[in-house]
Amino acid sequence: MKLYCLSGHPTLPCNVLKFKSTTIMLDCGLDTTSVLNFLPLPLVHSPRLSKLPGWISKDGTINLEKELKECAGRVFVDSQPEFCLPEKELLDLSTIDVILISNYHCMMALPYITEHTGFTGTVYATEPTLQIGRLLMEELVNFMERVPKAQSATSWKNKDMQRLLPGPLKDAVDVWTWKRCYGIQEVNSALSRVQLVGYSQKVELFGAVQVSPLSSGYSLGSSNWIIQSHHEKVAYVSGSSLLTTHPQPMDQSSLKNSDVLILTGLTQMPTANPDGMLGEFCSNLAMTIRAGGNVLVPCYSSGVIYDLLECLYQFIDSANLGTTPFYFISPVANSSLEFSQIFAEWLCHNKQTKVYLPEPPFPHAELIQTNKLKHYPSIHGDFSSDFRQPCVVFTGHPSLRFGDVVHFMELWGKSGLNTIIFTEPDFSYLDALAPYQPLAMKCVYCPIDTRLNFHQVAKLLKEVQPLHVVCPEQYTQPPMTQSHRSDLMLELQPPPMPYRRCSVLNLPFRRRYERVYILPELAHSLVPTEVKPGVSIATVSAVLHSKDNKHTLQSVPKPPPVPPTKKRKRVMEEPPVAPKPLLSGAVPLEAFLATLQMHGITEVKVEETADGHILHLQAEDTLIQLEEDGTHIVCDNNEPLRTTLRDLVLRFLQKL
């Protein structure tokens, strides 16, 4: 059993597990942090961005002014943003049988894997994961296609060029594999391969392996996966949460007793408490509005935003924000808000109960109804006429490189009254802001990451007791910036097996048993004999049928009667029937002699040897050598006698 690691990003994993005869991809995360190296895509022409100076090396020998622009001491690529894909060279992607998706953030690379690679397998995901994942992909495509950029910069990727560039471009890895965003057709084609599954549903893969998603508590429909056969169990833990937010709570007990647990998707903010962050978010928001400024919240269109809106629903009136407009701007804003209301089965108990009343599970329905929250597909159209300030705007993309958020950065960045509040933990906020410097607007960083922290994971692992843990290497040492914090790493016995991008791990377990089924007819014909108290054995001679990786044993069919004319020839060709069983035990001399006597063999000369006895049957001129662990019958030309003696010896032995 092997694990191929195609992504080095601990929260956007992409691993391939070879287990029994199946090849299973676990998640398909797309590392979007690469876009931070690019210039933002403005929705309306930005004079500031277009006037940025091109980059020329200090000695003037390298001139990339067409491709690279300089802003506040940092260099950015002026091109359509590109993503860092999972490794494609480590194994042939067309051999992948299935892809298991754990949550909608971890499927964004799917079109790169399923399209144009020869992939013919099935993708398994829960319904919310599929629907919301689809929304996020459509949004991404929309963001990119809305502002097409003719230029595609490639010269800077040249190895000799790249190493002369200033950081962080200089240190970017595998830049040649970076790719532009996919199109809507590729999204549709990729998602058409998804087969929906429910929590705890058991899905058989080729009869060899059973996979089953478990609630992971992180987002709508998010799951961990169990991959198991009758005797081996692998648990795949990705993006899980033990906090009470909107999704169904995490199913921990089903992770128990696994041979290997693959651990990914821990919190990216181990030192930030989500509840504290939420409080800070609210107070900063209220402060800015009261001072007459606007609040910009760069966020994904699904996930934490539901919790933020719920929190605001309770906060608005007490903070006297009843008249402040809240805008949610995204091409999929409406769909995301609507979809969140129809997945009752995937929500926490409290929200489920509301549906029984029947009431919408999320209070943002009421915010919309009372016109406190308005949603728009983009800043164009209705929004421009409805737009009132001061206001709060939720919009994407959290990287600040594309989407409507770019417009608000240009619009509000120059005023110190306004505030941008970062809540998504995926991007470093300083890097995200770099191309907008110098900025007057206030920046507040309250990343809300509800995924497991090291303390929670240690407790979880203690409880579920996996034999081995596999995790990204980042989890085996403290974070670089906090090297003294030994509590911010995994400490386990035996130590976890770390992986990095392009690792191939041999997972430490041997398959020793396989489930087979004995058909009733054969089962009835077995004759057990007790060899020890409580232990019985039976020799089994059977025909093994293997179909769809299921093995059954059935009785050996009786050979059909052979027509007499052909008999001779047939007998020659026919292989001898069942091979004989192994024998165990010993032949006791006295009892054996008595038995011989009963069968009319009386003239026996017994000779003692070092290891036993030699019996000379004088009348028959036959020798029987009896020893502790063997019997040797030397008998010439007297087949009937030989078979009689054979059967007499067998009486004293156990057959296995």
Add this chain to the structure above:
Amino acid sequence: MPEIKVTPLGAGQDVGRSCILVSIGGKNIMLDCGMHMGYNDDRRFPDFSYVTQNGRLTDFLDCVIISHFHLDHCGALPYMSEMVGYDGPIYMTHPTKAICPILLEDFRKITVDKKGETNFFTSQMIKDCMKKVVPLNLHQTVQVDDELEIKAYYAGHVLGAAMVYIKVGSESVVYTGDYNMTPDRHLGAAWIDKCRPDILISESTYATTIRDSKRCRERDFLKKVHESIERGGKVLIPVFALGRAQELCILLETFWERMNLKAPIYFSTGMTEKANHYYKLFITWTNQKIRKTFVQRNMFEFKHIKAFDRSYADNPGPMVVFATPGMLHAGQSLQIFKKWAGNEKNMVIMPGYCVQGTIGHKILNGQRKLEMEGRATLDVKLQVEYMSFSAHADAKGIMQLIRMAEPRNMLLVHGEAAKMEFLKGKIEQEFSIDCYMPANGETVTVKTNPSVPVDMSVNLLKREMALGGPLPDPKKPRSMHGTLIMKESSLKLVSSEQALKELGLNEHQLRFTCRVPLQDPHSDSETLHRIYTHLKSLLKGYTIQHLPDGTVMVESIVIKVSSSAEDANAKILLLSWSYQDEDLGSFLSSVLKKGLPKM
């Protein structure tokens, strides 16, 4: 031999009061717990004294599963759990869990408040009963206990209707509840995988009907409604608040829109809006089309259909009214029916099945004079139309489901005996499986023949697999020999060598040596070579080796040649084999005794 027992307490050769007991692998399961619409006495509820004479049911039942929210499937639930006494788990889907208590409360109100019955379950009992409900998701495998697992499949009968697969060890049963194999305007079609249950328990409401295409029925329905409206008549459509009502509303709504009709359409109870709300929140349970478009246009927001007020019934001019309940046995639909029955311009369209004893059933059977309470009679002059819109599988659909699930036995419930008989014949003929149709209280016992799961050592399995070559031919049987070790509850199948090792036993070698005289005028080595070529031509598919140390090996049988001191042509062949090669050894010795073929 293991067996599965099925006993219907209700719905055995009958429609209504669905309640079926299943005993499988030592577990007892109650499938549905319904009431009978046709009775107002004890016969209304299943006879739970069958399960136990005294005391609570908790000790006798491992779980209760409710297939959908119709009262003939869940109407007796609070009575069973709170008045007879059952504290174990009750499983139903989320929509069923949401809607079922509302219908139960309605039922209770009609029975207690209107009819004044006492000794009936209370509102609190309904609440307490619902606390015992564990919600089921589609396709989720729920482990009721270590051995019993259940799984729900989409049934398409009403919102949240499910079929259940029940498995204990390698024995299994599927119960369909009510289902529909053709997708309609708001629900999808029932689906199940090839789960090969030992018994498939299917409803058979429309066992003998093969319904014409749905389009025709819809056109027919719209034509009749339209004609009646045109001539100024009033149309009454008795329905249950949830289910067909939404289906027909969608149908009429789109028709009104297309034809630009002005006659009002009313929906009778306060339920509608609430009901439609449920449909919106559980949109994932509707069909694909509605699910796909719900963000843009929600199909359950009706423009033409308005709430009904009792006074409207006397308004002049045409109108269409949906009124509950669906079988005209009580409530508003009955009141309106009484008002309109005297006018031949009016029409009542019965869109679903009516249970015996209800007014719906009577008028459908052509009865034109009805005895009402207080000895009054009612002349039925309005047109009576029957259009089967209930989402039950017809004969074709039932056969289709059998093909999907491939059961080993079939058991019919929820249908009329005569119709079942017909379908039973058809099933037995077409699928060659046994088909049962027990009456209420009658037990069907089906012997199962489960295979025995054992753990086979991978080494042994691979050895056997390798015999078939690198790519084993699935059609070619491969023989397998091993030792089954039975220790406590574990069954392990290992190679004999491994069994010896694991059990700490010594191996006993049994060998045979046999000398065969042979006349052959050649040198010893030539004789040996002749033996080699002879055996090679004789035995195909065996490993035969001529070793340089002067032996021929056939598999592990050793053959040596020596000549006697006196006569160089009189050879002695020495054969030696172990017990494991007994057959081959004995065969070779007899072959060689016959001598070698002449050159």
